[in-house]
Amino acid sequence: MIGNTSHRAIKDEYDEQRLFASRAWTGFTIVVLLMLALSARYVWLQIFAFDSFSTRSESNRVAVRPVVPNRGMIYDRRGRVIAENQPAYRLEIVPEKIPGKAAGLEALMDELSTLIPLDEDDRKNFHKSRSNYREFDSVPLKFNLNEREVARFAVNRHRFRGADVVPYLARNYPYGELLTHVLGYTGRLDADDIASVDAGNYRGTRTIGKIGVEKSYEKELHGTSGFERVETNVRGRVLNVLERQDAIPGTDLILSIDVAVQRAAWEALGDRPGSVVAIDPADGSVIALVSKPAYDPNAFVHGISQRAYNEVLQAPGRPLFNRALRGGYEPGSTLKPFVGLAGLELDLVTPQTRVFSNGRFYIQGYDRPYRDWK
Secondary structure: HHHHHHHHHHHHHHHHHHHHHHHHHHHHHEEEEEEEHHHHHHHHHHHOOOHHHHHHHHHEEEEEEEEEEOOOOOOOOOEEEEEEEEEEHHHHHHHHOOOHHHHHHHHHHHHHHHOOOOHHHHHHHHHHHHHHOOOOOOOOEEEEHHHHHHHHHHHHHOOOOOEHHHHHHHHEOHHHHHHHHHOOOEOOOOOOHHHOOHHHOOOOOOEEEEHHHHHHHHHHHOOEEEEEEEEEEEOOOOEEEEEEEEEEEEOEEOOOOOOHHHHHHHHHHOOEEEEEEOOOOOOOOOEEEEEOOOOOOOOHOOOOOOOHHHHHHOOOOOOOHHHHHHHHOHHHHHHHHHHHHHHHOOOOOOOOOOOOOOEEEEOOOOOOOOOOOE
C-alpha cells in the first residue's frame, strides 16, 4: 500500500512538471511571436514606410509658401511716377482649416464681421474666388483693411483658426482719372485670367492687369514668383524659414506720355466729352492720350462693388468708353491738307488747281457716296 502511494505521488509530480513545461513553452512561444511581430512592424515603419511617413510628418510642420514679386512701376517720359505700389493689408481664409465645411465658413465670416465689416459683395467674391484656389490655399475675403481693423484682428487672432491678415503691395495711381484711359487698372484675379497666364507663376498673386497698359504689359510688369519653405507650429504660426528663393520683381516701364502735356489736353477739353491725342512728329510717339469723361482707376484696384460699378457703367458720357482708341469719328476737313499734299507730290494738281465739292464723292463703278462730313 505504501509503495503504491509513493508511486502515485511521483507520477503526479511528474505530470505537474510536464504541464508546467508545456505552459512555459507556450508562453515563451507567444512572447517570441509577439516580439517578432513588433520587430517586423518596426522594420516596416523605419525602412519600407519611412518615406511616406516622413513626407506626412514634414507636411504637418513644413509649409511651402509662394513669394509674390513686386509689380513693376510705370513712369512718364520725364520720370514722374504714374503707377506705383503701396503697402496694404487683406483678410484671407484657408478653407481646409475650417471645421464644418460650408456651415463652418459662414459661421467664421459671421464672427469676423463683428471685427471687420463684410458686405455681401465680399462674401460673393470669396466664394467665387474659391474655385481658383486649392483647399489648402488662402483665399482673399477683404482687401485694403484700415489700421483699426488690422489691430482688432491682431488682438482676437486666437479666436479665428484658418483666418489671417496678410500684408501686400497694392497698386496706386497718383494721377487718378487723368491717365486712366492710358494705364487702365489692375483688379482681382479670376478664372479667365488664370486660364490666360502661367498659373504656377501666379500662386499667391491676387491681382492682374485688366485693361490698358497694365494688361498689355502684364508679363513684363508681373515678374517671376519665388517660394519659401517655413517651419510652423500646430497652429500654423511660422517658427523658422528653412529655404527661400526670392521672387524676381517686374520690369519698370517708361511711357512716351508726358504728364504735363496730358494735363494741358485734359484741361483744354473742359467738360466736353471727346478725345485728344498728341503725337511727336519726330518719331511718332504718343505724348498725350485723353478721353473724357473718365473714372478713377483706384476704385477698381481692391475690387469694386457691383453697385459702384453699375454707377460708373451708367454714368452720363460713358466714362468707361475709351474714345481715343475705340471711338469712330469722321476726320472732316483735317484730312484735306494730306490729300492736297499727296496730289502735289504726284503732280496730279498744282497750287492753282481748283476742285468743286458738292459734299459727296463717288468712286467710279460704285454707287456708294463718300461724303465730306456725316
